[in-house]
Amino acid sequence: MARIIVVTSGKGGVGKTTTSASISTGLARRGHKTVVIDFDVGLRNLDLIMNCERRVVYDFVNVIQGDASLNQALIRDKRVESLYILPASQTREKEALTKEGVEKILNELSQTFDYIVCDSPAGIEHGAQMALYYADEAIVVTNPEVSSVRDSDRILGILQSKSRRAELGHDPVKEHLLVTRYNPERVERGEMLSVADVEEILAIPLLGVIPESQVVLNASNQGTPVILEDQTDAGQAYDDAVARLLGEEREHRFMTLQKKGFFARMFKG
Amino acid sequence: MSFFDYFRTRKNTGSASVAKERLQIIVAHERGKREQPDYLPELQQELLAVIRKYVQIEDDMVQVEVDRNDDCSVLELNVTLPERR
Ligand SMILES: Nc1ncnc2c1ncn2[C@@H]1O[C@H](COP(=O)(O)OP(=O)(O)O)[C@@H](O)[C@H]1O
Ligand SMILES: [Mg+2]
Numbered sequence: 199m200a201r202i203i204v205v206t207s208g209k210g211g212v213g214k215t216t217t218s219a220s221i222s223t224g225l226a227r228r229g230h231k232t233v234v235i236d237f238d239v240g241l242r243n244l245d246l247i248m249n250c251e252r253r254v255v256y257d258f259v260n261v262i263q264g265d266a267s268l269n270q271a272l273i274r275d276k277r278v279e280s281l282y283i284l285p286a287s288q289t290r291e292k293e294a295l296t297k298e299g300v301e302k303i304l305n306e307l308s309q310t311f312d313y314i315v316c317d318s319p320a321g322i323e324h325g326a327q328m329a330l331y332y333a334d335e336a337i338v339v340t341n342p343e344v345s346s347v348r349d350s351d352r353i354l355g356i357l358q359s360k361s362r363r364a365e366l367g368h369d370p371v372k373e374h375l376l377v378t379r380y381n382p383e384r385v386e387r388g389e390m391l392s393v394a395d396v397e398e399i400l401a402i403p404l405l406g407v408i409p410e411s412q413v414v415l416n417a418s419n420q421g422t423p424v425i426l427e428d429q430t431d432a433g434q435a436y437d438d439a440v441a442r443l444l445g446e447e448r449e450h451r452f453m454t455l456q457k458k459g460f461f462a463r464m465f466k467g
Numbered sequence: 468m469s470f471f472d473y474f475r476t477r478k479n480t481g482s483a484s485v486a487k488e489r490l491q492i493i494v495a496h497e498r499g500k501r502e503q504p505d506y507l508p509e510l511q512q513e514l515l516a517v518i519r520k521y522v523q524i525e526d527d528m529v530q531v532e533v534d535r536n537d538d539c540s541v542l543e544l545n546v547t548l549p550e551r552r
Contacts, residue, residue, distance in 0.1 A: 251512065321534050333493060335508065343486075344486050344490055347490050347494075348497075351494050351497065351498070355497075359501070388481020388483050389481040389483055390481075390483055391487060392483070395483070395487045398487075399487070399490050399491060412546075425490070456520065
């Protein structure tokens with residue numbers, strides 16, 4: 199039985215796809231057989247971030263509609279063993295995803311995979327609800343900014359009322375807060391909500407903090423999940439998050455400004 | 468960073484505290500609404516229509532809420548009438 203993890207947020211552009219790519223890569227790198235599914239039907243992006251855009255033949259919707267088998271559609275990652283990608287369709291309508299269709303695919307994947315990571319589209323409508331419906335765990339990606347925090351809270355409401363676990367009265371979906379695009383300098387200047395502020399408002403356990411970093415853009419330009427950039431702050435922050443997801447205790451990093459000495463602060467920059 | 472910026476960073480006068488306050492209010496409000504029964508908006512519209520037969524009031528002058536306690540629920544109806552001239 200696979201563990202199903204949805205990466206969700208409500209708001210677009212906060213880092214869901216970036217996170218899905220890195221978390222799935224991190225899980226696979228630790229030896230867990232993992233598949234990452236792009237639920238963003240019509241706007242697929244995960245294939246670009248994972249550098250497999252030229253190997254897409256069939257997609258998620260083809261499999262749901264019986265035009266291709268899972269084996270035909272799954273793309274095997276070239277860098278990390280036991281990592282597979284199921285791309286979204288580029289052309290279809292969001293309604294092509296049905297509860298029954300998604301369930302069938304997830305059941306089939308469940309038999310051979312340890313983890314299924316679902317990259318949710320933006321919004322709180324059909325597509326986002328399909329991505330989270332069967333989840334066991336949810337990574338709620340939040341930027342320290344008012345509209346993102348508010349949308350995260352709405353997604354939490356949906357997880358608590360409209361997921362399969364909620365509808366069947368099972369144990370609730372396990373919620374994790376991932377604060378991304380964090381800029382400690384701006385927080386220190388009082389211009390940006392702090393991690394503590396976001397945690398206090400959303401009141402769910404903190405999985406990690408990913409700093410705002412040029413490295414993320416560089417990695418996506420090259421089609422490398424940023425977690426593979428081991429020497430970078432964002433890469434290490436994602437690796438910490440994966441470790442915590444698997445139950446390891448790791449201290450949070452990259453949350454405070456790298457303290458420069460008094461003189462350095464006065465004379466530099 | 469200039470010499471004066473160094474001292475300025477010590478104070479917390481930025482817009483983040485305003486953001487936090489606004490968020491706490493809107494999130495609390497929306498959470499309250501989430502727990503409301505589905506029929507509430509329709510009930511509110513119908514009440515509005517009935518009251519309008521007698522008094523001309525604006526959409527936001529009728530507030531309907533369900534307050535759920537352990538052993539009973541209370542339907543709270545709050546109607547603001549326009550000021551009398
Ligand atoms: N930690 C980060 N630092 C800097 N840029 C980031 C970070 N996380 C995401 N981004 C950038 O933000 C944009 C949106 O990210 P993406 O993962 O596609 O968001 P979503 O899937 O939520 O729409 C991309 O250009 C991405 O490179
Ligand atoms: Mg995306």
